[in-house]
Amino acid sequence: MSGAAVSGAAASAVPSGRGAARVRPARAHVAAVPDAVPAAAGTHAHDAEERTRDRVLNAVLEHGPISAAELGDLLGFTPAAVRRHLDHLARTGVIEVKRVARAGAGAGRPARRYVLSSQGQSNLGNDYLDIASVALRRLGEAAGPEAVRQFAVERFADMERRYAPEIEQAGPDITARAQALSAALSRDGFVASAQSIEAKAPLPAALSSVQLCQGHCPIQHLAAQFPVFCDVETDVFSRLVGVDVRRLSTLARGGHVCTTHIPTGRPAAVGTPSPAAPVNPDEVSNHLQERP
DSSP, X not given: OOHHHHHHHHHHTSOOGGGGGSOHHHHHHHHHHHHHHHHHHHHHHHHHHHHHHHHHHHHHHHHOSBOHHHHHHHHTOOHHHHHHHHHHHHHTTSEEEEEEOOSSSOSSOXXXXXXXXXXXXXXXXXXXXXXXXXXXXXXXXXXXXXXXXHHHHHHHHHHHHHHHHHHHTTOSOHHHHHHHHHHHHHHTTOOEEEEXXXXXXXXXXXXXXXXXXXXXXXXXXXXXXXTHHHHHHHHHHHHHHTSOOEEEEOGXXXXXXXXXXXXXSSOOOOSOOOOOOOOOTTSOOTTOOOOO
16 A cells, blocks of 8 residues: 555544445555556566576676677677667776777778676676785795795696596597687686687698687776786696697786687597696796787
8 A cells, every 4th residue: 555545544534523434444555556566577587687687798798809799699699689788888887889890891980799897707706815815925024935836736727627528528539629628617716618710721720710709707806916827727728628829818817708719620639637737837828818
């Protein structure tokens, strides 16, 4: 019952001369019913809108950079509906627009593609990262950079142990191994994808590759302060797929995804991955690539 209806019912319940004989409470009660229906309908509509917006956000996370038209085709939404949700997500700061050159050089403005912003990445969950950052800083001050690197090696050792059997089952084909790695990463919440890039003549087939992309990193802000985490992860990827790989971009350095270049022109060195070897802390980091 609305506040007005309650007040009306209370007032008409008090005897007041000839007006006391009227049956006002029933009329006030009937008037309150229509007030409740729009409120409930509005709540349901708001919830449905939020669920749809979450679908759009998740699609941008998984498939970005992606255009509004591609999102509409992927989700089955009209262009107007997609743009309404994209505009809202952009206003709240969780996504941003990337200008991407269209395929084939020529006239025309770069295409608008949507990706998750740094704020959007943070909103996905960075619990305890501030505490971890302080702890690692103290560790580095007390025991030096190699102690921080060893911490990162131990953190990624569990990933390597878990992923290795699954990737070995993919056999010696590099592309198959990269796809197996992508599937394992996605299962752990990294929102990964593996795209084959075939070298076209006159380029030799040996230049073919797979680009492994990760749309989310649970330690993005930690890795921005301690790039050794990205370096150690790259080393793990190399051992898992069986070839030397190269990081093209990272979320920690401002890229819209972490991108790893995996050459497929030679067979994998199949076998049990060897433990990470220590490196010189002064060595130039493989992580030092800029925004693509």
